[in-house]
Amino acid sequence: MPAINWNQQVWNVKTSPKMQMFIWRSLHGALPVGEQLEIRNIVTTTTCCRCNEPESILHLLFHCNFAQKVWKLAPFPQDFISTLITSLNEGLNAVRNQVTLPPVGLDRGKLYPWILWAIWTSRNQKIFENRIFTVEETILKATCDAREWNLAQIPVIGKTRFLSGVNRANHGVGTIVCCTDAAWMMFGASGSAGLGWIFTADEGQVSSYSSAHSFVSSALVAEALAIREALFKAVELGFTSLILQFDSLILIKAINSRSPLLETHGILADIVLIEKSFISLKFNFIPRLDNTVADSVAKQALWAFQSLLG
Ligand SMILES: [Zn+2]
Structure with missing residues (x-):
């Protein structure tokens, strides 16, 4: 052999x-x-x-x-x-x-x-x-x-992306605020999730993104996925200074204290890794009522996904 x-x-x-x-x-x-x-x-x-x-x-x-x-x-x-x-x-x-x-x-x-x-x-x-x-x-x-x-896997999350981000930061691109949320429900044998992200630049431009996923085991996992995907998207868009806002107290505590959270362990580990691609990155808790736009983008993504699956 x-x-x-x-x-x-x-x-x-x-x-x-x-x-x-x-x-x-x-x-x-x-x-x-x-x-x-x-x-x-x-x-x-x-x-x-x-x-x-x-x-x-x-x-x-x-x-x-x-x-x-x-x-x-x-x-x-x-x-x-x-x-x-x-x-x-x-x-x-x-x-x-x-x-x-x-x-x-x-x-x-x-x-x-x-x-x-x-x-x-x-x-x-x-x-x-x-x-x-x-x-x-x-x-x-x-x-x-x-x-x-x-x-x-955005091409080269590491050095090249980081350097081009530095250049952009020097040209005065300010901090981006991103609100993210997830919608989750059981569908068939497993759960499905819709994820939404709203990026707002300090000049006021807003862009929104969404995605949907099957085989997501809980609402908490969906929230964690939304945070991870928001970070990936931000890196892809070349943002190097980011404030990420969401309404899950459990996750904000787990991320900020770096304490492992069994169900979302792998996702949180990814979040810690991708943090290194930012010059400045803050995680903020916002009340659910202040997060309604991201919430509705996530819900729409989930509904569209489920109608696709029948
Ligand atoms: Zn067998």
């Missing part, structure tokens, strides 16, 4: 740090699947929750009947027969080289981490919350997450 190339398999994969960590843990045998738990004497029943075969990481991600069907639905030019894979390393190599067909249109290697992740999370939802995601929902979630993450 060829040795694992960690750079190729993990650290150079163009995906979110969370996905890199997930692949890294899989390759280290560090996902808490039945077989691993049995090795560590944690449990005695170690079978797959879907097919009763022994649950190894390879089984869960590639060999299980459910995984096979998910990979079969993946928008790859050629069917990927996941049962032919003999090791995790081999499986990752095979899927990493797949391009995705239009209209998904993600570059080579950009979708597979999210498919692995969706298989893993749908397994956990089944075991721990007794929520059943179908093969179709699982591949849809992977595609939505991959596209969402890729859209948020």
